Amino acid sequence: MDPLDLARWQFGIITVYHFMFVPLTIGLAPLVAIMQTIWWRTGDERWLRLTRFFGKLFLINFAIGVVTGIVQEFQFGMNWSEYSRFVGDVFGAPLAIEGLAAFFLESTFLGLWIFGWDRLPRGVHLATIWVAAIGTWLSAYFILAANSFMQHPVGVRFNAERGRAELTSIWALLTNVTALATFPHTIAGALVTAGTFVAAISLWWVVRAHHQGDQSVVDTFRPAIRVGLVALFVGGIAVAISGDAQAKLMFEQQPMKMASAEALCNTETGAGFSIIAVGDVENNCDVRQLTIPGLTSWLATGDFNATLKGVNDLQAEYEQKYGPGNYKPLLPVTYWSFRLMIGFGALAAVLGLWALWVTRKARVPTSKRWALLALWFIPAPFLANAFGWIFTEMGRQPWVVAPNPTGIDGVRMLTRDGDSPISAATVATSLVTLTVLYGALAVVWFGLMRRYTLAGLPAADPPQLRSPDDDRPLSFAY
Numbered sequence: 001m002d003p004l005d006l007a008r009w010q011f012g013i014i015t016v017y018h019f020m021f022v023p024l025t026i027g028l029a030p031l032v033a034i035m036q037t038i039w040w041r042t043g044d045e046r047w048l049r050l051t052r053f054f055g056k057l058f059l060i061n062f063a064i065g066v067v068t069g070i071v072q073e074f075q076f077g078m079n080w081s082e083y084s085r086f087v088g089d090v091f092g093a094p095l096a097i098e099g100l101a102a103f104f105l106e107s108t109f110l111g112l113w114i115f116g117w118d119r120l121p122r123g124v125h126l127a128t129i130w131v132a133a134i135g136t137w138l139s140a141y142f143i144l145a146a147n148s149f150m151q152h153p154v155g156v157r158f159n160a161e162r163g164r165a166e167l168t169s170i171w172a173l174l175t176n177v178t179a180l181a182t183f184p185h186t187i188a189g190a191l192v193t194a195g196t197f198v199a200a201i202s203l204w205w206v207v208r209a210h211h212q213g214d215q216s217v218v219d220t221f222r223p224a225i226r227v228g229l230v231a232l233f234v235g236g237i238a239v240a241i242s243g244d245a246q247a248k249l250m251f252e253q254q255p256m257k258m259a260s261a262e263a264l265c266n267t268e269t270g271a272g273f274s275i276i277a278v279g280d281v282e283n284n285c286d287v288r289q290l291t292i293p294g295l296t297s298w299l300a301t302g303d304f305n306a307t308l309k310g311v312n313d314l315q316a317e318y319e320q321k322y323g324p325g326n327y328k329p330l331l332p333v334t335y336w337s338f339r340l341m342i343g344f345g346a347l348a349a350v351l352g353l354w355a356l357w358v359t360r361k362a363r364v365p366t367s368k369r370w371a372l373l374a375l376w377f378i379p380a381p382f383l384a385n386a387f388g389w390i391f392t393e394m395g396r397q398p399w400v401v402a403p404n405p406t407g408i409d410g411v412r413m414l415t416r417d418g419d420s421p422i423s424a425a426t427v428a429t430s431l432v433t434l435t436v437l438y439g440a441l442a443v444v445w446f447g448l449m450r451r452y453t454l455a456g457l458p459a460a461d462p463p464q465l466r467s468p469d470d471d472r473p474l475s476f477a478y
Helices: 001-020 020-043 045-078 083-116 122-151 172-175 175-212 213-251 257-263 295-301 312-321 331-358 366-378 379-394 424-455
Strands: 155-161 164-167 273-277 288-292 397-401
Touching: 001 020, 001 045, 001 155, 001 312, 001 379, 001 424, 020 045, 020 379, 045 083, 045 213, 083 122, 083 164, 083 172, 083 397, 122 172, 122 366, 122 379, 122 424, 155 288, 175 213, 175 273, 175 331, 175 366, 175 379, 213 257, 213 295, 213 331, 257 295, 257 312, 257 379, 273 331, 288 397, 331 366, 331 379, 366 379, 379 424
Parallel strands: none
Antiparallel strands: 155 164, 273 288
16 A cells, blocks of 8 residues: 555544543543532532542543553654654644643643642642643643644745745744634533533433432432533533534635535535435535535525535636645545534434433433433544544645645645655554554553443542531542
C-alpha cells in the first residue's frame, strides 16, 4: 500500500480511539466536582459516596486518555514530518501551551485531589477538583485552537524563502472564529456523553438495588440520575445551538465540506436534506431519498431558499484557483458520518426522555430489561462524537491545511504533501503495533470500568458525617 494511505489510516485510528476517552473526561470532571460541592454544602453522605464512585471511573478514563493522547502527538514527527516542517512554527504554539500549562494544571490538581482526601482541608480539597476540571476544558480549547488552524488558518504569513508558514499573532490564532465556534460544541457534546454515562449507570444501580432490597443504594443513586439528565439536556440544547452556528461558519469557510455533507453534487436553490441515500453516493447525484425541502440551505445560511454550490461546481472552481487535482472529499464517508453523528446524538436524547418518564414524581424504575437497555445507550454519545470528528476531518480532504477563502497566500497544504518520506513497511509496522496495543488498552479500560461499576458505592466512614462547616482534613484514604 501507499505510505500515505497507511499514515492516514494510522492517524485516523489513533485519533478516533483517543477521542473516545476525551469527551467523558471533559464532561465527567465538572459533574464529579458538582457532586462533591453538594456534599461540601449539605454534608449529605450520599453525595460523598457518589463523588468517590464516579471519581474512580473518571480517573480510569483520564489515565487511558493521557496515554493515547501522547502517542497521537508523536505522529506529527513520525508520519507527518513535512506537515510539521511547514506549520511547526504555528501549530506547535497551542500544543506547547496545552502541554506546559493546561495539562500540567489539570494533572497537578488532579493529583492533589486523589491524594489529598486525608491531608487537605475540605474547602481546599474541593477547589482542587474544580481546578482540574477547568484544566480539562483549557486543554480542550488549546487542542481545538490547533485543529481550527488546519480548518481555517489565521494569524500567519507565508515565508516564500523558507517555504513555510510563520506565526504573526498568537492572539489571532487563539481567537480564531473557528475555535470559538468549535469549543462550545465540543464541550456540549462532552456534557451529553458524561450525562448519559452518569444517568444510565445510576438508573441501572437503582433497579438492581430495588430488587436486592437495598433502599440506601436506591436513595443514593436516584439523585445522580437527575444530575446526569440535567447535564444531558443542557448539553443537548447547547449541541444543537452551537452545531447550527458551526454549520453556517463551515459554509463560509469550507463550502465543499458543506456540500459533501449532503452529497450535493450540483448547485441547487433551496437544497433539501436527505434522510438516506440508496445507491452509489460517490458517483451518482440522484440517490438521495426522503428529502426535507430547503433544510440544507437553511443549515448553511439561515435561508430555506438559498443557493448552494454543488460538489461538481466547486471542483471546477478549485481547479481554476489551485490547479489540476481532485478536491472532492470521499462523499460516502462525509454523507453517512454526518447522519450517524446526528442519529447517535438523538439516541442519547431518547434515553434522557425515557429516564425522565420512568423517574417522574419520585417513581423508582423496576424493570431489569429497561435497566440493561439504559447501559446499551451509553455508547451512543461516544459514537456521535467520533462520527462528528470523522466528518470534520474527512470533509476537509484533500487538504491537511485548508485554504482560507479570505486569502492568506500560500498557507495551505494538501494531505499528500504533508507525510514523511518513509517506506510503507515502516508505517505498516507502527500501524499494526499501535492498533494491537490500543486494542489491548481497550480491553483493560473496559475491564476496569466494568469492575469498579459493579463494585458499587464505597463504604461510608464515620469521619464523612461531620458538618459541612467543619474544614478539618478528612481522615480516610481515597
